[in-house]
Amino acid sequence: MNPVTHSIDWLLVVAEAEDGGYEPVALASTPLEAEQLARLDFARRLRRLERNEDAGLCPHLYRIWARRRGQYESAGEILL
Numbered sequence: 001m002n003p004v005t006h007s008i009d010w011l012l013v014v015a016e017a018e019d020g021g022y023e024p025v026a027l028a029s030t031p032l033e034a035e036q037l038a039r040l041d042f043a044r045r046l047r048r049l050e051r052n053e054d055a056g057l058c059p060h061l062y063r064i065w066a067r068r069r070g071q072y073e074s075a076g077e078i079l080l
Helices: 031-050
Strands: 010-017 022-028 059-068 071-078
Touching: 010 031, 022 031, 022 059, 031 059, 031 071
Parallel strands: none
Antiparallel strands: 010 022, 010 059, 059 071
């Protein structure tokens, strides 16, 4: 993930599928927290699949969006 070098309001973690689908996952206050939340979400989806439950979309990456002074910009990707 790209380092965030200036002040942020918050980070939005979004799971993205290869087919273009996406789901917001969580809000984070630091890049480290965003990565932890992405890993937890991925593990939760895997557990649901192991129990033959619907896990929702199958993310191929987690994109992090930063909100800084009311503006949104991509702040990196997490590949698991």
